[in-house]
Amino acid sequence: MTNTGIISLVLIVANIIFSYKGLKNHSFFDRYSFEVERILLYKEYKRLITSGFLHVSWRHLIFNMISLFAFSLTLETDLGSARYLIIYFGSLIGGNLLSLFIHRRHSDYSAVGASGAVCGVIFASIALYPGMALSFFGLFPIAGWLYGILFVLCAVYGIKSARDNIGHDAHLGGALAGLITAIIMVPDVLVYNYITIIAIAVPCIFFIYMIITRPHFLLIDNYFFKRHQVFVDIDDKYNYERANREKEMDAILDKIHKKGMNSLTKSEKEKLDRYSQQIN
Structure with a gap:
């Protein structure tokens, strides 16, 4: 293997390490997962990338990493490490931006996985190598373009x-x-x-169009939507939280007016300090 295959392996190892930590540490998982509220409301844009290195299970991780390994080494060797990384992270961010747009009004929606990046690598490989075929462990040979279409249908x-x-x-x-x-x-x-590009691009574009314009056509049975019949708008969430903070501040200021600063509890003083920093 040439040194241009190193980046692919580094990404696979990074996925394994971070996914392992996320599976063992729930707070670590929550800190770096894709969460609409944390991204849009609290500007934690790093989650667009960090969520791509977490997985919900070992099966989820292994499936993604096998697919990535099958397609990435040839792609990196031919294009070079820099352009391979552009495809990988461009696909990861592009996929998460689409998800962010689709769920922009679902404040409690969250997701993880390298699937966006993996799909990008797969489709880039299919476009560049029309005759490529895969054979996992020497069994079940399958054309690369067919694997890509099956990946889309699974999605x-x-x-x-x-x-x-x-x-x-x-x-x-x-x-x-x-x-x-x-x-x-x-x-x-x-x-x-x-021909191959059209064959894989058209269904992909069609389903993206359907998700954006007619979401209930595909999402009607989705477990997330079954549990969230009434959605919380991001703007409503922000206004609700701001109203609560203002109500708390009014109560604290009223307490200071009546009893003085020394009457505040430690928690109330911390809230007052945070509020003062925000308006300065």
């Missing part, structure tokens, strides 16, 4: 019926981001591989 099924917090809709965004990035890097593929 769509996951969106419709998932009972977990895997970012299934990020699969589609990541796949499309990886495909577009590969075409920009190697535009000649549009000449010699346009």
Whole structure:
């Protein structure tokens, strides 16, 4: 193996290490997972990337890492480490941005997984290597383009019926981001591989369109939506929390007016300090 395959292996190892820690430490998992409220309300944009290194189970992790290993080494060797990283992280962020847009008004929605990045790598590989085929452990050979389509169908099924917090809709965004990035890097593929590109791009674009314009067509059976028949708008959430903070401050200021600063508890003093810092 040339040294250009090192980045792929580093990413796989990083996924294993961070996923292991997340599975063992719930607070670590919550701190770095994809959470709409934390991203939009508290500007924790790092979660768009860190969530891609966490997984909900060992099965989820192993499936993603096997798929990544099968497609990434050739891609990195041919394109180089820098362009491979652009595809990987561009797909990861692109997939999560799509998920963020779809769930922008679902403040308690959360998800994890490298699937967006993996789908991007898969679709980029299919675009660049039309004749590629996969054979896992020497068994069940399958054409690369067919594997990609099956991946998309699994994502769509996951969106419709998932009972977990895997970012299934990020699969589609990541796949499309990886495909577009590969075409920009190697535009000649549009000449010699346009049929395959169309075959994998059209269903991906169609389902993204359906999710955005007619979400209930796919999301009607989704466990998340069954549990959240009334959604909390991000703006409503922000206004609600701000109103509560103002109410607390009014009570503290009224207490100071009547009894003086020394009457405040330690917790009340900390709240007053935080409020003072926010308005300065």
